Amino acid sequence: xxxxIIGVLDNGIQxxxxxxxxxxxxxxxxxxxxxxxxxxxxxxxxxxxKDLSGHLSQVATWISQAIAQNQHIVVFATGDPLCHGIxxxxxKKLPHEQLHVVPNISSIQLAFARMGVAWQDAxxxxxxxxxxxxxxxxxxxxxxLYPLLQAIFNxxxxxxxxxxxxxxxxxARMMLIANIADQFTISVAENLLSDDExxxxxxxxxxxxxxxxxxxxxxxLQRQQKTIEKIIFGVQDSDFLQRKPDKGLITKREVxxxxxxxxxxxxxxxxxDIGAGSGAVGLEAARICSHGYVYAVEKNSADFEIASTxxxxxxxxxxxxxxxxxxxxxxxxxxxxAVFIGGTGGELAPLISxxxxxxxxxxWLVMNFVTVENLATAIETLKKQQAVWDITQLxxxxxxxxxxxxxxxxxxxxxxxxxxxxxx
Numbered sequence: 001x002x003x004x005i006i007g008v009l010d011n012g013i014q015x016x017x018x019x020x021x022x023x024x025x026x027x028x029x030x031x032x033x034x035x036x037x038x039x040x041x042x043x044x045x046x047x048x049x050k051d052l053s054g055h056l057s058q059v060a061t062w063i064s065q066a067i068a069q070n071q072h073i074v075v076f077a078t079g080d081p082l083c084h085g086i087x088x089x090x091x092k093k094l095p096h097e098q099l100h101v102v103p104n105i106s107s108i109q110l111a112f113a114r115m116g117v118a119w120q121d122a123x124x125x126x127x128x129x130x131x132x133x134x135x136x137x138x139x140x141x142x143x144x145l146y147p148l149l150q151a152i153f154n155x156x157x158x159x160x161x162x163x164x165x166x167x168x169x170x171x172a173r174m175m176l177i178a179n180i181a182d183q184f185t186i187s188v189a190e191n192l193l194s195d196d197e198x199x200x201x202x203x204x205x206x207x208x209x210x211x212x213x214x215x216x217x218x219x220x221l222q223r224q225q226k227t228i229e230k231i232i233f234g235v236q237d238s239d240f241l242q243r244k245p246d247k248g249l250i251t252k253r254e255v256x257x258x259x260x261x262x263x264x265x266x267x268x269x270x271x272x273d274i275g276a277g278s279g280a281v282g283l284e285a286a287r288i289c290s291h292g293y294v295y296a297v298e299k300n301s302a303d304f305e306i307a308s309t310x311x312x313x314x315x316x317x318x319x320x321x322x323x324x325x326x327x328x329x330x331x332x333x334x335x336x337x338a339v340f341i342g343g344t345g346g347e348l349a350p351l352i353s354x355x356x357x358x359x360x361x362x363x364w365l366v367m368n369f370v371t372v373e374n375l376a377t378a379i380e381t382l383k384k385q386q387a388v389w390d391i392t393q394l395x396x397x398x399x400x401x402x403x404x405x406x407x408x409x410x411x412x413x414x415x416x417x418x419x420x421x422x423x424x
Contacts, residue, residue, distance in 0.1 A: 001067050001070055001071070001072070001073075001098075002067075002073075002097070002098055002099060002100045003063045003066075003067065003073040003074070003075060003090075003094075003098060003099050003100070004023050004027075004072075004073065004074050004075070004100050004102055005074075005075045005077055005081045005085075005086065005087045005090065005099060005100065005101045005102065006020055006023065006024070006074055006075070006076055006077070006081075006102045006104075007077055007078065007079050007080050007081050007085070007101075007102060007103045007104030007105075007106075008036060008039075008040070008076050008077070008078065008079075008104060009078070009079060009104055009105065009107065009110070009192065009193050010039065010191060010192060010193040010194040011193040011194075012039055012040060012043070013040070013043055015104060015105070015193070016104075020102055021043075023072075023074060023102070024040070024043065024044070024074055025043075025045065026072050027044075027047040027072050027073065027074040028046075028047055028048065028066070028071035028072045028073070029047060029048050029049075029050065029062070029066045029071050029072070029073045029074070030044055030047045030048070030049050030050070030073075030074045030075075030076065031049075031050045031052050031059055031062060031063070031073070031074070031075045031076070032049075032051070032052060032075065032076035033051065033052055033053045033076070034051045034053045035053075036076045036078075037049055037051060037076075040076070047074070050062055052075075052086075056086070056089070059075070059086070059089075059090065060090060060093035060094055063075070063090070063094060063098070064094065067098060075090070078107060079103075079104050079105060079106040079107040079108070079109075079110075080103045080104060080105070080106040080109075081101050081102075081103060082101060082103065083106045083108065083124070084124065084126040084128070084161055087099070087101050107161070107189075107192060107218055108122075108124060108159045108161070108218055110189070110192050110193070110218075111159070111187075111189035111192065111218035111220060112159070112220065114189050114192070114199050114201075115187050115189070115199070115201050115202075115220060117187075117220065117222070119157075119159065121156075121157055122157045122158060122159045122220070123151055123154075123155040123157065123158050123159070124158075124159045124160075124161075125147070125148050125151045125158055125159070125160050125161070126160070126161040127144070127145065127148055127160060127161065127162055127163060127166040127171070128161045128162065128163040128166070129144065129163060129166065130144065130165070131144075131165035131166070132144025132145045132165070132166050132170075134170060134173065134174075135149070135170075135173065135174035135177055135178070136177065137177055138320065140293060140295070140320045141270070141292075141293035141318070141334070142334065144166070145166065145170075145171070145174055146293075147291075148160065148171065148174075149174060149178060149317065150290070150291055150317075150318060152175065152178075152180065152184075152221060153180070153315075153317060153318075154290060154291075155223075156222070156223040156226050156227060157220075157221065157222050157223065158219075158220070158221040159218060159219070159220055160218070160219040160220075160221065161218060162213070162215050162216075162217040162218070162219060163215045164214065164215030164216075165215065166215070167212075167213045167214075167215050167217065168186070168188045168208055168211075168213045168217050168219045169208055169209055169210070169211055169212065169213055171208075171219060172186060172205045172206075172208040172209035173209045175205050176205060176206065176209055178317060181204075181205035181206065182205075182224075183223055183224060183225075184205060184221045184222060184223055184224065185202040185203065185204065185221075185222050185224060186200075186202075186203055186204070186205055186208050186219060186220070186221055187199075187200060187201050187202055187203065187219070187220040187222075188200045188203070188208060188213065188217055188218070188219055188220075189217060189218045189220075190213060190214065190216060190217045191214070191216050192218070202222070230287070231287075232287050232288060233257070233260070233284065233287070233288060234253065234257060235253070235280070235283075235284055236253065237250060237252055237253050237280075240278050240279070240280050240283075240310050241278060241306050241309055241310050241313070242278050242306065243278065243302055243303060243306060250277055250278040250280040251277070251280050251281050251342055251368060252396070252411055254394065254396040254411070255368060255394055255396070255414045255416065256280055256281055256284060258392065258394055258416055259281060259340060259366050259368060259416055260281065260284060260285060260288065262364060262366045262392075262416065262418040263285065263338035263340060263364050263366050264338065264362075264364050265285060265288045265289055265292075265337075265338055266289065266292070266337070267288075267289060267290050267291045267292060268289065268291045268292045269285075269288075269289040269292040269336075269337040269338055270289075270292055270293055270294075270295070270334050270335070270336050270337050270338075270360075271285045271286075271289060271292065271293070271294045271295070271336060271337065271338045271339070271340070272294075272295050272296075272297075272330070272333065272336045272338075272339040272340070272355065273285065273294055273295070273296035273297070273339075273340050273342070274296075274297055274326045274339065274340065274341045274342070274343070274344065274351060274355075275297070275298065275299075275326070275341060275342040275343025275344060275345070276296040276297060276298040276303070276304075276307050276321060276342070276343075277298065277303050277307065277342055277343060278303060278306050278307055278310060279296065279298075279306070279307030279308075279310045279311060279319075279321070280310075281340050281342060282294045282296040282307075282319060282321075282340070283307075283310055283311060283314055283316050283319060285338070285340070286311075286316045286318050286319045287314075287316065289318065290318070291318075292318065292337075293318045293319070293320070293334075294318060294319045294320070295320050295330070295333045295334075295336075296319065296320065296321040296322070297321070297322050297323075297324055297325075297326045297327075297328075297329060297330060298321065298322075298323060298343075299323070299324060299325040299326070299343075299345050301323060304321065304323040307321055308321055325345045325347075326344065326345065326347065326351055327347075327350075327351060327354055335358050335359070335360050336355075336358060336359060336360065336363060337359075337360050337362075337363045337364075338363055338364050338365075338366070339355040339358075339359065339363070339364070339365045339366070340366050340367075340368075341355070341365070341366070341367040341368070342367075342368050344374075348374060348377050348378060348381070349377055349380075349381045352365070352367075352378060352381045352382065352385070352419075353381065353385060356385050356387055356419070356421045357421075359420070359421055361423065362420070363420070363421075364418060364419070364420055365387075365418070365419045365420070366416065366417070366418050366419075367416070367417045367418075367419075368414055368415070368416055368417075369414070369415045369417065370412055370413070370414055370415075375391075375415050375417070378417050379391075379417075382417075382419050385421075386422050387419045387420060387421060387422055388419065388420045388421075388422050389417060389418065389419035389420075390417075390418055390419075391415055391416070391417050391418075392415070392416040392418070393413060393414070393415055393416075394413065394414050394415075394416060395410060395411065395412075395413040395414070396410075396411045397409060397410045397411065398411065
């Protein structure tokens with residue numbers, strides 16, 4: 001006995017084959033959302049009905065119990081059950097041989113057909129989840145809409161499955177706050193195949209932000225001009241705004257490159273940047289961690305403004321900077337996969353202890369020092385914490401023109417200390 005997971009659309013039985021209708025007629029148990037059960041109410045005869053709305057975690061148990069009783073089971077899903085549908089979830093919970101998927105046209109495919117737009121290159125995102133709340137300026141990676149915003153930054157064409165809470169107008173307002181509204185056109189397909197179907201094609205974001213939608217929508221975003229590929233790693237020092245008259249108070253490119261390499265970053269890494277300065281290390285880390293997030297703190301108000309401006313100029317949004325003296329303001333930050341310390345405000349030892357305690361397993365703490373005293377404090381603290389650590393001394397020289405020739409001008413030597421928490 002197998003459970004049939006059947007894809008349905010809002011045209012009900014009109015969109016199903018005779019063979020699929022037979023499966024529904026013979027079912028002893030039908031599991032579906034309340035909306036779908038209502039849609040098929042006239043065509044369900046003797047079958048017991050279970051509403052999965054708010055009970056997803058129980059569905060696998062219901063199926064297992066029904067199979068044990070040799071019952072015929074049908075689960076209704078929207079469109080293609082394996083495209084952001086319940087089938088993927090059930091395949092993780094039940095043996096594959098107990099499940100059989102009967103796909104329909106996906107709602108995404110149908111929406112693109114309504115717009116006359118090819119969809120093979122579209123990136124698919126779902127916000128069909130709990131109420132994420134409105135996006136606000138400065139919202140970070142813990143916001144429910146953050147993965148969607150990151151997807152919008154990284155793709156030129158998107159298909160978005162919405163929900164009654166996370167509606168097209170909410171998405172449009174988020175894009176306005178993030179200052180990317182003018183980069184895209186937006187299309188919305190609502191209640192597809194229903195009597196009240198509504199299709200809005202290639203509108204502007206501002207217009208959609210002011211309308212009301214029920215959440216039974218597909219949103220299509222199309223970037224008006226394809227993104228120009230940006231440098232991910234190795235940005236020139238001169239591209240960063242820096243403090244004047246003390247211009248040059250950033251981690252120089254050679255040191256920055258080695259420090260970032262020692263942080264062992266991944267695309268989804270969470271990074272702390274303590275003593276952000278002009279933001280060079282944290283902002284380049286944000287580019288590398290395109291699906292992660294960087295939390296930064298800088299106590300100097302002038303540097304805070306410069307780093308904030310650099311983030312805007314580089315169009316980096318997976319980056320949150322606070323103006324404070326570490327560790328103040330860091331209490332709510334998620335545990336990091338990597339920490340960079342470029343400045344400490346005289347609190348080096350306690351900061352090292354805090355960062356080692358908060359690091360995720362296999363995370364790295366990387367620190368830059370230009371004074372012997374700070375290096376000595378760091379080594380002493382790491383020994384007390386029984387950390388695993390090493391030191392790299394780096395001194396780079398850059399060519400400098402002199403008359404019609406070139407000479408090498410030495411940069412200040414820097415100690416790069418890399419450490420991990422010892423796992424006992």
